[in-house]
Amino acid sequence: MSDAIELIAGTAPQSLRQAPALAPFSEPVLGFLAALSAALLGEPAWRAHPGLVALGFWLRPAGLARLRAHADGSGGGGRRRAAGVVLHLAPGNVDNLFAYPWVISLLCGNADVIRLSSRPSNERTALLELIRRLLADDAHAAIRARCAIVRYGHDDAVTGELSALADRRVIWGSDATIAHLRALPAPPACQDILFPDRQSAALLSAAALGGAADLDNLVEALYRDAYTFDQRACSSPRLLLWLADGDVEAARARFWPAFADCVARRQPVLGEADLVDKLAAVQSVALEQEVVVEAGHDRRLMRVLLSRPDHAVLAGHGGAGLFFEGIAADTGAIGGWLPPRTQTLTHWGFDGAGLDALCAALGQDLPDRLVPLGHALDFDPLWDGMDLFERLSRQVRVMP
């Protein structure tokens, strides 16, 4: 294999097939993940990285138990076995997103090659430090033998060599990246798991915002969803939809000042380039269609009230604290506002019956996730419409 590959942690990719087979949810894997979680949650140094704390929390005992319950319930009654070797081509810019499918893959019993981006990321560096430290411990030798965390330049030849080893490839967007990488040959039995560009929205019930509604939790939840990753993750809400099941104008008049206060308090760090880009994006829309722009004395929050659904403007959205706003007259109108293949729709003010009605109304266009506001960025084994446990393992039919 090419010298161009830098091995950051684990073992050489070519050796992965020699690692002893592990059953799904094996002790060595559970032990490693427990150690990882404890370290992420325990070390004060990591608290500066909210993404690491989130990962640690996801891996806590209750979290692992939830993953187990999910895995036990999926697979259609077959017996689960590892797929084999999984190649992960990680996204450049959402720091530690690669870790989630990797965890699921480990829990399926696989061995993994993870190609990381060369883009600098303090949070990713911190995580890799920790992983390296854990893998150096012989208690986790079994994990060390079944993972290869590597870095190399944009080298199709190397990606091709690694693909030749793979039973699964996990390829993250952009769409252009996916088009390029999926075209690199892989063995016929190798299946690709693709995460292309997606968009996300938030849906708020105007009725639920009346009276003494819990505004503090609401604004904090939206802030968390939107401003983490500067609103550029696929799950970040960029469209904020109101369901006009109550006085929408009153709801907006209550909500936005409270949210603006939250942004002012939290002081998100957004560079000049981001802010000017955002203003330019807003002006471009405002030149072409009748919209109402709200840009107060804090450009870290800008919003554009659309008079009608427009999927194209959402595509031009670059994040960094910009909300396109829409008002859906009733549940039936919501679908029209959502761009095709919306990934995540976070909701606020909907009970079970309300969500059922929403699902019925959205039909085929139901987004991949309908989760409470504040949880847009929580990873889930059901992601982009796929059951990752199912995708990263083999379901074996055994009949007497």
Place this chain on the structure above:
Amino acid sequence: MDARFDPLPVYGLSVAEKTPLLLEALHALTLHHAARCAPYARLLRAFGVDPAAQPATPAGFLPLTVRQFKQHRLKSIPDQEVFKTLLSSGTSGTPSVICLDREAAAVQSRVLVRIMQHWLGKARLPMLIADHAGVIKDRAQFSARGAGIQGMAMLGRDHTYALREDMSFDHDAVAAFAERHSDAPVLLFGFTWMVWQYFIEPLIASGIELPGGILLHGGGWKKLEAQAVDNAAFKARLAGAGIARVHNYYGTVEQTGSIFVECGHGHLHAPVHADVLVRDAVSGEPAPFGRAGVLELLSVLPTSYPGHVLLTDDLGVLHGVDDCPCGLPGAHFSVLGRIPRAEARGCSDTFEPETA
């Protein structure tokens, strides 16, 4: 252009004298463009701006981000009156498109000459151009370099190109030019990058002397930044070639006629028909003197397209008004370069074959 500006000396008014005129002229332009450019009117409505209300200060006008000229054809004249179309040099693909009618084109030329005559004197100077003759080929559509040269050409005579079409130094042409004008002031003109990359070293190597040379150069420092060459290093090298008078200028094709020339003290100066603001990117408010922010340019010239108040993609710093050590009144500032671009975040951009 508002007629009251015509007779005014190019650097003649203090801020207190200029501002009331500027406000009225910009207000009139806002109304003018709102009435004739539907997208512009839409933009004002979107931001809740009533064009009929005159702002109390120049900062009260809504700036248009320059990028819009790349994405939209914004003009306040009918198609049949478009006389000249300017295109930006667009390093990132799509160029800006600026539409001028005959009058606007004429005014722009006139203003340019008036500004430059302040620095060069009234007489047309012999002009040596650090470029090649082929750069002004297509007369219907001008690139920034071609437009710059064609505009400046009016200031000079005996126009001589220092480079051949293959960018090599035309030793014979330059030597002959130096010979013809050995004791007189001469105008040297070129884009900063061109001067640095193709002109200055061969000139020094040639031994040709241009002691009367006044260099006027513009077009940004981006490429030189990549070679770690700043204004000081640039001037030092030119001094090495015996060229002692050097004036950088800053302008942008999106606001033709706004030319800001560097004084002996190294600061750029706003002429009487233009002004400059620096905005804090977070608050959108004008930044205090000495604090860097996003550069905004105001001009009373753009009548054929809504370019009278523009937010650039450049960072700048306003040093002060009416107090430059060189003695010129008005705003004086420096350009710090393009707004630095941070890494994009989010799932995209994993793979870029062109950038390792």
